[in-house]
Structure formats: C-alpha cells, structure tokens
Amino acid sequence: MQPIYITKSLAAASANNIAQAQTPGGAGNLILNGSAVVNGVAVLDTARQVLLTFAASEAGHNFTIFGTSQSGVAISEVIAGTGAGTVASVLNYKTVTRIAISAGATGNVSAGTNGVGASDWRPLNLGPTPFQLGVALIITGTVNASVNYTYEDPNVPIVPGGQPTAFSLTALAAKAASTDGGAFNIPIAAIQLVINSGTGTATLVVDQAGIGSP
Numbered sequence: 001m002q003p004i005y006i007t008k009s010l011a012a013a014s015a016n017n018i019a020q021a022q023t024p025g026g027a028g029n030l031i032l033n034g035s036a037v038v039n040g041v042a043v044l045d046t047a048r049q050v051l052l053t054f055a056a057s058e059a060g061h062n063f064t065i066f067g068t069s070q071s072g073v074a075i076s077e078v079i080a081g082t083g084a085g086t087v088a089s090v091l092n093y094k095t096v097t098r099i100a101i102s103a104g105a106t107g108n109v110s111a112g113t114n115g116v117g118a119s120d121w122r123p124l125n126l127g128p129t130p131f132q133l134g135v136a137l138i139i140t141g142t143v144n145a146s147v148n149y150t151y152e153d154p155n156v157p158i159v160p161g162g163q164p165t166a167f168s169l170t171a172l173a174a175k176a177a178s179t180d181g182g183a184f185n186i187p188i189a190a191i192q193l194v195i196n197s198g199t200g201t202a203t204l205v206v207d208q209a210g211i212g213s214p
Helices: none
Strands: 004-009 019-022 041-048 050-054 062-069 074-080 085-088 093-101 107-112 133-140 143-150 179-184 190-198 201-207
Touching: 004 190, 041 143, 050 093, 093 107, 133 143, 143 201, 190 201
Parallel strands: none
Antiparallel strands: 004 201, 019 107, 041 093, 050 085, 050 107, 062 074, 062 093, 133 179, 133 201, 143 190
C-alpha cells in the first residue's frame, strides 16, 4: 500500500504571543493581546503546546485553557499554577479562544508557546491479520522529533482527561536525523508525530498493510 506521510514543523517559540504580561485582579479571563491574536482569538502556526509564564508564585490558582485542535475540535484543560517560572499544556492547540484564572494573580502572567507541538493522532487499520506496520522519520533542517503510539482509539477516548495514553516509540525518540524505526507486529490503534524542539521539518512515514494515503 502507499505510505502515509505526517509532516510537522514549528515556528520559533514566543512566550507572549497569546497574552502579554498582565496581572488579573480577580477571577476571570486573561486578555488575549499577543502577536498571534486575530479578532480576539490566538491563531497559532500549527497545533502546539501553550506555555504559561508566572513572574511570581501562582500556586493555588487554576488556569483553564480553551481552544481547538489542529482538526478544529474544541479542547480544554486545567493547569495548576506553580511557583515563579513556566508550565506547559498537555494538549496541543491550533487556536486559543480563552484562558481563565480562578482568582486574582499574584504577579504578572503571560501566555505563549514553547518549542513543542504534536500532530493529531492518526488512527491505524486494525483489520489486517497479521498486523504489520513500518515507520520512519525523515528530518530536514534543525529539528528534534519523536513518535508516540497508543493502544486506545483516539476517537473514543476512555481515559480521564479525554486523551488516549501515549507511549514513546523508543526507536524514534528524540531524533535529530532521519531514522528507520523498524516494524510493529503488535496491533496499535494510532500514531502521532511530536516536535520536541527546532524549526526544521519532521515527516513521519507510516507504511501499513491494508491502509494507504488519504
């Protein structure tokens, strides 16, 4: 069958391209006023993690991020405030529509991006017997990438938080050069490409018996 190609690259990180430094006086929403904001919505280059930066300790405060995935599905998550420093979202956002804080901030809070982003989960064909899957990473430019897999259907998640449990494919973890990941002979439900750092391009090549390019 014809291989599937999943390609991803990230623009340079920006710590405040979603919300510039501000100190909310009470519970409410951060003002989305960064360089990525268009008509009140932060539109990112591709789905990627959101980075919150705290100038002082925000321990005890919760931050809820609302937005959409690469495919336009509404997503959200709650991030617990920490001491002064940064904390990243677990989910990957193509857009951010709102960031709510549960109480007045202790100090300045800003929101932007780091150097991490992941593709949507790509479901695989569990029908063919035996299950056969070959994977490889093609790296162009300066970028570090990994591949995750899951045994759970990403379209019917059953784990808390609404996301399948991700496992790192050891053969394709933190690669900065093109690498053959070998073959899977144990059925997996879906696969995902992750950019760990850099602004080059990573392409995941998936060659599976019984499934072809979209």
